[in-house]
Amino acid sequence: MTPEDRFPGPEHPDSGPRHQPDLDVLPFGTYYEPEPAGYAEAAYESETYSGYGGARYLEQHWPAVGHPQNTGHPHDPGHPQAGHPQDTGHPQAAQTEHGGYEPTLTDRPSPAHQSDDPPTIELGPPLPEPGLPYHPYPAPAPNEPPGPLYVVGDVHGYLDELLAALRHQGLIDTDGHWSAGRSRIWFLGDFTDRGPDGIGVIDLVMQLAAEAAAAGGYCRALMGNHELLFLGAARYGDEPVQSTAGTASFLAAWRLNGGQQHDLDRLETHHISWLSRLPAIALEEGHLLVHSDTTAYLEYGDSIAAVNDAVHDLLADEGVDEWWDCFRRFTKRFAFRGDAGPTAAHELLDTYGGARIVHGHSPIPYLTGAVHTDDGAPPHIPGPYVYADDLAVAMDGGVTMEGRLLVARLPI
Numbered sequence: 577m578t579p580e581d582r583f584p585g586p587e588h589p590d591s592g593p594r595h596q597p598d599l600d601v602l603p604f605g606t607y608y609e610p611e612p613a614g615y616a617e618a619a620y621e622s623e624t625y626s627g628y629g630g631a632r633y634l635e636q637h638w639p640a641v642g643h644p645q646n647t648g649h650p651h652d653p654g655h656p657q658a659g660h661p662q663d664t665g666h667p668q669a670a671q672t673e674h675g676g677y678e679p680t681l682t683d684r685p686s687p688a689h690q691s692d693d694p695p696t697i698e699l700g701p702p703l704p705e706p707g708l709p710y711h712p713y714p715a716p717a718p719n720e721p722p723g724p725l726y727v728v729g730d731v732h733g734y735l736d737e738l739l740a741a742l743r744h745q746g747l748i749d750t751d752g753h754w755s756a757g758r759s760r761i762w763f764l765g766d767f768t769d770r771g772p773d774g775i776g777v778i779d780l781v782m783q784l785a786a787e788a789a790a791a792g793g794y795c796r797a798l799m800g801n802h803e804l805l806f807l808g809a810a811r812y813g814d815e816p817v818q819s820t821a822g823t824a825s826f827l828a829a830w831r832l833n834g835g836q837q838h839d840l841d842r843l844e845t846h847h848i849s850w851l852s853r854l855p856a857i858a859l860e861e862g863h864l865l866v867h868s869d870t871t872a873y874l875e876y877g878d879s880i881a882a883v884n885d886a887v888h889d890l891l892a893d894e895g896v897d898e899w900w901d902c903f904r905r906f907t908k909r910f911a912f913r914g915d916a917g918p919t920a921a922h923e924l925l926d927t928y929g930g931a932r933i934v935h936g937h938s939p940i941p942y943l944t945g946a947v948h949t950d951d952g953a954p955p956h957i958p959g960p961y962v963y964a965d966d967l968a969v970a971m972d973g974g975v976t977m978e979g980r981l982l983v984a985r986l987p988i
Contacts, residue, residue, distance in 0.1 A: 599939075723756065801937065856884055873924065912933065938970060
């Protein structure tokens with residue numbers, strides 16, 4: 577059974593106490609993706625689920641899509657261009673005195689030494705010292721090609737952490753406005769619930785979408801299962817639904833999964849309209865972007881347009897039971913983990929296109945089995961997590977369990 581350990585954690589200095597970060601549950605029971613054949617609790621102690629056997633944390637510069645052998649530094653002026661066979665350097669992460677990760681040009685560690693800190697992506701330059709001027713992303717020139725591509729993992733209402741992460745990457749200025757020119761950002765869903773300011777997160781993303789468009793870039797978002805849950809709670813309240821675990825309601829499930837009453841109280845018509853139109857799936861530069869690590873998308877169509885149209889039609893016209901079934905399907909998880917994971921990933925990629933899946937939904941500590949620490953410290957999340965034979969990248973850094981809110985630049 578998937579671990580359901582609760583992490584009370586200390587109070588966060590900015591956002592208040594973390595809420596219990598259980599995996600999403602349904603009233604009167606839980607619903608999870610069926611485990612691969614032969615799965616056992618002991619698997620979490622094996623290499624398969626340790627986070628190092630068959631999976632790794634994201635390197636500073638990903639191999640170009642379709643060229644897994646490339647481990648070079650495509651942005652290093654003194655290094656051969658990415659994609660060439662001669663690229664053999666590897667940035668191994670080393671912790672700096674400030675707690676960040678500074679890449680060093682060392683060889684890839686051998687498997688025997690992978691119990692040390694795994695390689696990580698460089699998550700952005702250090703913040704400037706207080707009082708120093710901030711230089712935003714330059715304004716786009718005429719006919720300038722599209723800017724860099726970023727993804728943002730599950731936010732869950734942690735507005736202060738989101739602002740800090742975006743600011744750290746230079747995507748917004750000190751006032752919280754877009755400063756990234758023609759850069760492109762995709763949020764992978766789950767804006768609300770568990771954290772203190774879900775509506776504030778939605779307002780920020782809507783604001784950045786408008787500001788990015790004016791600068792020649794864009795800020796877009798996917799619909800996560802918590803968007804479905806939040807909209808269902810607002811629309812159907814305590815109206816009963818027939819769940820697989822007994823009669824329940826959207827409102828009961830929303831509260832059980834960290835729903836914050838002040839978010840529901842502040843939900844307005846324009847929020848509902850915007851959330852209801854979010855796509856469920858997207859393809860960008862060879863990356864198949866989804867919220868949930870599940871194959872349930874295949875049940876809604878054999879193309880990206882068909883899936884998005886099916887979800888939008890359902891939200892516009894169908895009743896409470898259809899909404900509930902959609903929420904239930906997109907709450908499934910762990911489809912790409914274990915021995916059967918690469919096969920499931922290929923199924924999605926072969927149907928919708930792309931060379932790699934990028935998803936949120938399942939916190940990285942649960943994917944790796946590294947939820948517990950001997951000293952009770954928060955889980956260590958160096959960066960996004962690559963697994964399933966490099967076909968899947970997890971972006972939920974577990975901000976609800978004192979992990980990290982991840983913002984990462986994708987390779988183009």
